[in-house]
Amino acid sequence: MPKIKGELVEHFEGDEKLIRRLGRAVALQWAHIPRPIQSRILEQAWTVFDSEPITSQLKAELAAFVDKHRIDREAPDAQKP
Numbered sequence: 001m002p003k004i005k006g007e008l009v010e011h012f013e014g015d016e017k018l019i020r021r022l023g024r025a026v027a028l029q030w031a032h033i034p035r036p037i038q039s040r041i042l043e044q045a046w047t048v049f050d051s052e053p054i055t056s057q058l059k060a061e062l063a064a065f066v067d068k069h070r071i072d073r074e075a076p077d078a079q080k081p
Contacts, residue, residue, distance in 0.1 A: 004043050030069035042066060 030038065045062055046054055
């Protein structure tokens, strides 16, 4: 996989709702995404350019947010459709 680098997601007026929906969909599916991909998505979130600069506090908030959605994939409940 290519190295992750800071990038700006170019979007147009009205695209914010699409970006929010995509982010929410990822959050809802987080427990079903393999750990290496989770790590990659989180690393990309830390490097994406946004109106709010990335700080250690924001990194901690992102990590706490995804931890809330992380379920042990081996748990019986994680196997249910």
